[in-house]
Amino acid sequence: IDLSADLFGQSLQSPLLNASGVHCQTKEELNDLANTSNLGAMVTKSATLQAREGNPNPRYHDLANGSINSMGLPNLGYDFYLDYVLEDQQKPTILSVAALSAADAITLLKKLQASDYQGPTELNLSCPNIVGEPQLAYDFEATDQVLSEVFSFYTKPLGVKLPPYFDLVHFDQIAKVLNKYPLTHVNTINSVGNGLWVDVEKEQVVTKAKGGFGGLGGAMVLPTALANVRALRQRLNPSIKVLGTGGVTTGADVFAHILCGADLVSVGTQVMKEGLGVYDRLAAELKEIMAAKGYQTLDDFRGQLKEL
Numbered sequence: 001i002d003l004s005a006d007l008f009g010q011s012l013q014s015p016l017l018n019a020s021g022v023h024c025q026t027k028e029e030l031n032d033l034a035n036t037s038n039l040g041a042m043v044t045k046s047a048t049l050q051a052r053e054g055n056p057n058p059r060y061h062d063l064a065n066g067s068i069n070s071m072g073l074p075n076l077g078y079d080f081y082l083d084y085v086l087e088d089q090q091k092p093t094i095l096s097v098a099a100l101s102a103a104d105a106i107t108l109l110k111k112l113q114a115s116d117y118q119g120p121t122e123l124n125l126s127c128p129n130i131v132g133e134p135q136l137a138y139d140f141e142a143t144d145q146v147l148s149e150v151f152s153f154y155t156k157p158l159g160v161k162l163p164p165y166f167d168l169v170h171f172d173q174i175a176k177v178l179n180k181y182p183l184t185h186v187n188t189i190n191s192v193g194n195g196l197w198v199d200v201e202k203e204q205v206v207t208k209a210k211g212g213f214g215g216l217g218g219a220m221v222l223p224t225a226l227a228n229v230r231a232l233r234q235r236l237n238p239s240i241k242v243l244g245t246g247g248v249t250t251g252a253d254v255f256a257h258i259l260c261g262a263d264l265v266s267v268g269t270q271v272m273k274e275g276l277g278v279y280d281r282l283a284a285e286l287k288e289i290m291a292a293k294g295y296q297t298l299d300d301f302r303g304q305l306k307e308l
């Protein structure tokens with residue numbers, strides 16, 4: 001059984017990545033990822049021009065069926081992560097970047113264009129936890145404007161991290177915008193924004209910022225994640241790869257993401273629950289399923305979801 005996958009020309013031993021934001025903020029965490037078996041590639045915490053503290057604690061809360069977070073984009077800043085990805089990597093690495101405004105995104109990507117970094121970058125258009133800021137990718141016109149300006153100067157590999165969409169018309173509209181640009185990939189989904197969890201015993205919310213509203217992840221978002229992977233795979237140019245993120249807790253979930261068309265699959269909440277050993281378990285479970293079904297490689301079943 002062969003789990004090898006491709007990341008923009010780099011061969012990976014497995015299709016599994018960490019979800020940006022989970023165990024990827026500090027040098028120690030990034031080095032842990034670099035040494036994690038069955039993790040095929042890694043993504044950094046989304047970097048902003050200046051380092052950020054993020055939102056006040058509590059800002060992450062584990063739930064029986066997933067998680068809720070309002071981290072607020074805490075990160076060590078663009079310069080730190082640029083230095084990190086410029087070092088030679090033990091494991092293929094995607095640099096994730098974010099901005100609090102379209103202007104900042106342009107500034108950051110102009111710096112990146114001028115830098116020595118030639119590797120893959122992912123522009124996060126979907127952070128749901130910045131107080132007062134909308135998730136840019138819910139504004140199709142604004143997204144088109146930003147990408148149009150970015151691709152007027154940016155010539156290196158670039159993908160985008162998308163929020164979940166919930167209306168087939170929205171899948172059509174975002175795909176129409178994205179298909180205009182030479183993107184390496186879309187990563188779908190980011191957390192389901194602005195959920196709310198109530199601690200009934202204490203009669204209060206569980207995270208501090210935004211009155212307790214935060215991004216949802218884990219098992220509860222799997223159906224939404226699979227729908228977004230499938231819908232975007234069906235609509236995007238074949239040249240644009242799809243990284244599936246959201247709701248993965250078992251090898252069967254990884255199989256389902258790939259069956260829906262995912263080229264690679266990221267895992268976030270389950271790493272928070274289980275630790276980095278989760279990748280060995282997911283890889284083993286995926287191999288078991290493939291063997292039982294008579295599949296040798298991921299290409300044997302990728303995108304082959306059957307309809308009734």
Ligand SMILES: O=C(O)c1[nH]c(=O)[nH]c(=O)c1Cl
Nearest residue numbers: 070071072073127129191215
């Ligand atoms: O609050 C965060 O840092 C955060 N949390 C998320 O669930 N998705 C994101 O893209 C970001 Cl940037």
